[in-house]
Amino acid sequence: MNHRSNDKKPPILPSTSNHAPSGEAEHQGSGSQILTLLVDDHTLVREALASLLALDPEIRVIGAAGNGTDALRLIATLHPDVVLLDLSLPGMHGTEIIRQVKISQPAVKCLVLTVHISEPIVRAALHAGAAGYLLKESSYEELKTAIHSVAQGRTYLSPMITDKVLCGYLEKQSPLPSQEGPWQRLSDREREVLKLVAEGATSKEIAESLCISVRTVEKHRASLMAKLNLRTTAGLTAYAIKNELVTSTGVLKLDLLSEESS
Helix, strand or coil, X not given: CCCCCCCCCCCCCCCCCCCCEEEECCCCCCCCCEEEEEECCCHHHHHHHXXXXXXXXXXXXXXXXXXXXXXXXXXXXXXXXXXXXXXCCCCCCHHHHHHHHHHHCCCCEEEEEECCXXXXXXXXXXXXXXXXXXXXXXXXXXXXXXXXHHHXXXXXXXXXXXXXXXXXXXXXXXXXXXXXXXXHHCCHHHHHHHHHHHCCCCHHHHHHHHCCCHHHHHHHHHHHHHHHCCCCHHHHHXXXXXXXXXXXHHHHHHHHHHHHHC
């Protein structure tokens, strides 16, 4: 936890853009404050969280971001104690953000706040290095408790998530690689590509988003289809929806926009 002066300032609320830094605050607060960065692609959610967390004098929101690229940049410059992040973000999935933060800044605690409750998604986030996993249906009191817990070095899981993790462990009992399901065999990069494919991005757009070549994107796409035993983009999209990488509502919105532009 960072030591700061006792000056109190209102939280910096994010801008209306989902693809630009949502706001940066001067990096100072009291010694007991938990410096927190918000990462969510919905402006209203970021603003609501900032307002709620301002009610706790021991938590200080120092910035917010609407996508993974901006989140990583702010984490590197602001050095928060806790990053409160969703998993479904434009371009970069939340698990990849967690993985990179765990490597580059292991002292920073990543607390997932999301609607995703499927066991593979939970396992992937925890495996990437998440310090906690919270559902968006949680109460304000539980949110505060979770932030304080992970800031103190403890792991926090929502009760429903705890049940899923425990049940998954009891059912699988640390399966051998040959017993793992298709989802567990996907790399973080393959999951990123799968998410972008399901969102309707072309190979060129995926390459630009992930800073890789189009040829590499095609290799990842081929690997995905082989590992998942799928042959079409529609099949990949359906699989992504099933595993909560994207929502059916989001895919429907993309289809409607495509029809309008045609």
